[in-house]
Amino acid sequence: MAVTRRQKEVLDFIAGFVERQGYSPSFEEIARGLNLKSLATVHKHITNLQTKGILQRGHNRSRSIDVLPQPRAQRAAPTRERLPLMGRIVAGLPVEAVQTSETISLSDIVGNKEVFALEVSGDSMRDEHIVDGDYVLVERTRAARDGEIVVALVRGSETTLKRFYVEGDTVRLQPSNQEMLPILIPAGQVEVQGRVLGVLRRY
Template sequence: MAVTRRQKEIIDFLESFVSRNGYSPSFEEIARAMGLKSLATVHKHVTNLEKKGLLDRVHNRSRSIDILPPGTRTRSSDRLPLAGRIAAGLPVETAENSETISLRDVVGNRDVFALEVKGDSMRDEHIINGDYVLVERARTARQGEIVVALVHGSETTLKRFYSEGNMIRLQPANTEMEPIFVPAAHVAIQGRVLGVLRKYR
């Protein structure tokens, strides 16, 4: 999608800033770098770049501008309207809401991949066959975290992780299944589960 010269300058600055600092610049820093006196102008450019699918940001959070790499850049239609909150207890009053939400709002700029779940070993954690888990790439895990673990270099499994001396216990969330005990040297953590997606139809 075509961008203006100024928008290209902002993209180049964002990429350079994030590369140097490891986090995104504030609107004030963008304004100073671009020689702009108005933050409203910066906001306009950033919003237009977001609509073009060249960057994403988490609204109401500072330093949340993420450059989307080519190939993963999404159209604005990939964002869903956030219509409000729904009560799972007592009913609450509904109101019109102009916010939107995308997967990037959930995962931020973390390195995340999705896996389709096969089997019911984690059903008591409300992760069932056919669900999709969002997994942050990681090589380590804390006690009790739900992880994707590579066992014996050939098999992957979704379980809760527990380190017990020189053994790893991979604990299912299903009372009909036994935990898996594996020597620590034969287990490699590939990621930690951030969330679950479920399609009903």
């Protein structure tokens, strides 16, 4: 399961501490090691990692944070790198179908960019026809122009998919759903992690 940058730092610190010391660190040691001022922040990251099945805590013993072994990804079945592009279809009145010998692949869409995929949860972008269960193709970048759909890390711990606008010292993360309000947040508390290039949907 995906983790945020800060959660990965917490996880790496715990794993490295255990490897060096032979026992798990306390919350205070994690806070000092990562320059975190609040133990509540450490607790939040630990709880989130525990919820994701990456950490385990024993409630009846001290220094009881254990990194759980993660299952190895199953070997994927062979997939076609390219799919036959059979032509174009009109989403209106029927027209004569003409087959072609062209092909298409994801690289034709994303080019040479560094791209990753995320599964969408929720309906905040439904007016962009991005709905729960879709997959977005995201270019890894820390820069975005106003109006682009981005993956944004908010306050170092929460990620969201929204349209991005800079308004002075504030960033507006705008949902594409008339039932939802925009997120207004100081620019220093928002980090762009990527911008959306395309959407995949499985029926």
